[in-house]
Amino acid sequence: MLPESLLVRLRDARHVCVLTGAGVSAESGVPTFRDAQQGLWAQYDPMELATPEAFQRDPELVWRWYRWRRELVSKAEPNAGHRALAELQDLVPRLTLVTQNVDGLHQRAGSRDVIEFHGNIFSNRCFARCNDDRLVDRDDATVPACPDCGAPARPGVVWFGEGIPEVALNASFAAAADCDVFLSVGTSSIVYPAAGLGTIAHESGAMTVEVNPNPTEQSGGFTSTLRDNAAVILPKLIELLAH
């Protein structure tokens, strides 16, 4: 059952911040990263696929892997958890949705102004960074060349060892520090700086809630933990909030 205190705080909130991770897309059939067995990092070595060095070493391998994930994600549909977060945006005065996911499912569910903390798998950009704003709109079977400088194009996602896009970073930190309620949904809270947002919110006086069927390293730091799937809890939350 959902704590009455959460509903009271949500009804009074002027600003709600939500951080999502791969768990919110799990019920859309998109693999998470660290769930045992079926998680991506249980099958693949992130250092072999999700770093600039890996791309430098074998761009075709990395490109093919992201193309495989892109095809998988494009077949997925937003689930009830995504849709509930899209509805939440119209039930509170201000909602900041920060996602670590690169699958674009929040936007397809109707969420607006989504902060893509780790980029988007459907965008590509120049590996030589000749123009970070130019997206290379290609989905070739092999690595395409940047149309401006001829260097290889790369997936527009954040890799290990890379910085978070500055605008996304600043907006997310500001929202965590300003919000009245912070929901952490479907993330293992392992990868920083995203994993630090909950602590910022908590230290700024927000009510912080973890929505995850499993405990995480940060569970003890939340005001409340809701141990079930996002697609179960979030629609219930919206149902109670809307009535």
Ligand code: OAD
């Ligand atoms: P993880 O795979 O690390 O964690 C997924 C979390 O979702 C776990 O804590 C699961 O218990 C939880 N979970 C699974 N099914 C769920 C469901 N139906 N509802 C709610 N929660 C569920 O994925 P992330 O925390 O998103 O980084 O990983 C963070 C980052 O690590 C990713 O963005 C990626 C990865 O390396 C980059 O791409 C830079």
